[in-house]
Amino acid sequence: MLAAAGDLLLAEGMAGFTFERVSAISGASRTTLHKWWPSRGALAAEAYFRTVESTLAFPDTGDIAADLTEQLLAFVRLVTGTTAGRVIAELIGSSQTDPELAAAYREHYSAPRRALAVAAVEAARDRGQVRVDVDAEAVVDQLWGACYHRLLIPDQPLTEAFARTLVDQLVHGLRTREITPS
Amino acid sequence: MLAAAGDLLLAEGMAGFTFERVSAISGASRTTLHKWWPSRGALAAEAYFRTVESTLAFPDTGDIAADLTEQLLAFVRLVTGTTAGRVIAELIGSSQTDPELAAAYREHYSAPRRALAVAAVEAARDRGQVRVDVDAEAVVDQLWGACYHRLLIPDQPLTEAFARTLVDQLVHGLRTREITPS
Numbered sequence: 001m002l003a004a005a006g007d008l009l010l011a012e013g014m015a016g017f018t019f020e021r022v023s024a025i026s027g028a029s030r031t032t033l034h035k036w037w038p039s040r041g042a043l044a045a046e047a048y049f050r051t052v053e054s055t056l057a058f059p060d061t062g063d064i065a066a067d068l069t070e071q072l073l074a075f076v077r078l079v080t081g082t083t084a085g086r087v088i089a090e091l092i093g094s095s096q097t098d099p100e101l102a103a104a105y106r107e108h109y110s111a112p113r114r115a116l117a118v119a120a121v122e123a124a125r126d127r128g129q130v131r132v133d134v135d136a137e138a139v140v141d142q143l144w145g146a147c148y149h150r151l152l153i154p155d156q157p158l159t160e161a162f163a164r165t166l167v168d169q170l171v172h173g174l175r176t177r178e179i180t181p182s
Numbered sequence: 183m184l185a186a187a188g189d190l191l192l193a194e195g196m197a198g199f200t201f202e203r204v205s206a207i208s209g210a211s212r213t214t215l216h217k218w219w220p221s222r223g224a225l226a227a228e229a230y231f232r233t234v235e236s237t238l239a240f241p242d243t244g245d246i247a248a249d250l251t252e253q254l255l256a257f258v259r260l261v262t263g264t265t266a267g268r269v270i271a272e273l274i275g276s277s278q279t280d281p282e283l284a285a286a287y288r289e290h291y292s293a294p295r296r297a298l299a300v301a302a303v304e305a306a307r308d309r310g311q312v313r314v315d316v317d318a319e320a321v322v323d324q325l326w327g328a329c330y331h332r333l334l335i336p337d338q339p340l341t342e343a344f345a346r347t348l349v350d351q352l353v354h355g356l357r358t359r360e361i362t363p364s
Contacts, residue, residue, distance in 0.1 A: 014279075092334055093278030096271045097196075110335050130356040135347045137338050139356070141328035142348060146320070149327025152274055152334065153292050156319050165317045166324060173355025174312040174321070 001026045006051030009044055010083045014090040017044050041094055041101025048091060049109040052084055058116045064124035065171050071117070072143055072163040079151055080158055089151055114140050130171075142170050183208045188233030191226055192265045196272040199226050223276055223283025230273060231291040234266055240298045246306035247353050253299070254325055254345040261333055262340055271333055296322050312353075324352050 004026040009017050019040055023030045037043035055078055059067045079085030095102035114137070121136035143166050150158040186208040191199050201222055205212045219225035237260055241249045261267030277284035296319070303318035325348050332340040 089278045093275040096275030096334065106335065106337055111337050114337050128358060131358050134356055135351065138328070138344060138347045138351060141331045141338075141344075142324045142352065145328040145331025146323035148331050148335070149323045152278065153288065153330070155288055155293050155296050156323075162320060162323075165320045169317065169320060170324065170352060171356050173357075174316055174353050175355075176310060176313050 001028050002047050002050045005043060005047035009047050009087055010051060013083070013086055014041075014044060014094060019043070037104075039098065039100040041091070041098045042104035044087075045091055045095075045101055045104035046108045048084075048087060052078060056113065058120055060120065060123075062127070064121065064127075064129045065167055067120055068117075068139075068143060068171075069164060069167045071120075072147065072167060073160055075144065076147060076158060076160055076163045079147075085151060092148070092152060113144075117144065139170065143167065183210050184229050184232045187225060187229035191229050191269055192233060195265070195268055196223075196226060196276060201225070219286075221280065221282040223273070223280045224286035226269075227273055227277075227283055227286035228290045230266075230269060234260060238295065240302055242302065242305075244309070246303065246309075246311045247349055249302055250299075250321075250325060250353075251346060251349045253302075254329065254349060255342055257326065258329060258340060258342055258345045261329070267333060267340075274330070274334060295326075299326065321352065325349065 001022075005017075005022045008021055008025055017040060019030050019033050022028070022043065023033060033043065037046070056071070056074060059070050061067055079088060091101065091105055095105050117140045118136040121130065121134060121139050124130045125132060125134050125136070143163075146166050147158055147163065150156055150162070156162075183204075187199075187204045190203055190207055199222060201212050201215050204210070204222075204225065205215060215225065219228070238253070238256060241252050243249055243252075261270060273283065273287055277287050299322045300318040303312065303316060303321050306312045307314060307316050307318070325345075328348050329340055329345065332338055332344070338344075
């Protein structure tokens with residue numbers, strides 16, 4: 001059922017995503033759908049997560065900069081190369097005025113994905129690859145958050161080169177290379 | 183007129199922001215409003231910008247880390263300490279499905295503010311305070327974009343401590359302090 005709902009969502013965006021359409025293509029009754037999901041937004045958030053989950057696995061090669069780059073590139077390719085980008089932008093947009101969608105989005109998508117990235121950064125810290133006082137949660141905002149910023153407010157393009165720059169600038173810092181960090 | 187519209191927007195959010203209400207409080211006729219703004223979203227974006235503009239001036243003390251921190255803290259205080267945070271989240275949310283609002287938001291708010299931050303970073307680069315190959319546009323996404331990420335998808339809190347961490351991690355980088363950057 002969620003697979004069918006996810007296909008509909010990616011094909012038509014939120015505009016064509018209704019309980020009626022999901023019921024028609026999945027065979028589940030509207031009563032059943034309403035029983036499990038409080039709103040079409042909540043259903044859309046969970047369907048989106050299930051559909052893109054497999055493409056967003058977090059690699060672990062032991063090299064944190066390489067792993068962050070690889071995962072960020074996979075994310076950028078998903079949101080720029082498929083209809084997933086428009087759908088996720090609409091989900092985040094609608095979540096600003098739909099509390100049930102916002103809760104479902106965080107529970108099924110953003111919180112678990114954030115946790116995977118935080119765990120990877122903390123493992124790198126424990127291996128001595130990043131500074132001991134790293135704020136792993138803030139790293140997520142400075143990499144993925146930066147990409148969402150360009151997705152939602154497209155003043156500048158969201159590209160693979162941009163993703164690589166994000167990792168480079170954050171890992172190495174902005175200071176002039178000749179100066180040793182204090 | 184824009185000042186009156188901005189006051190209404192901050193008081194009631196997008197839900198109470200209509201051409202009719204703006205006409206009633208400003209004295210401008212609805213015909214006039216429609217002539218100048220193609221949609222209520224476009225009017226809201228411009229009214230928002232005019233209202234918060236003065237609180238978001240970019241400081242220039244010659245110390246880029248201090249200036250970035252000060253400006254980012256002013257932004258965090260505005261969006262967490264006043265109703266502006268909810269309004270800007272609703273404007274960005276609505277802009278995902280309202281092209282006229284999206285265009286007005288970029289023209290009157292996000293693009294000019296981005297340009298101010300980019301100019302500050304490039305001036306710091308020319309003074310030798312940051313690396314010569316700095317991508318100033320990406321810096322905006324790694325500081326302000328990171329804050330918008332927490333505003334729009336509140337998995338983690340948007341605080342002044344977070345803003346300070348963003349600048350610290352980006353300026354100094356994530357690498358272990360004992361290792362000199364290559």
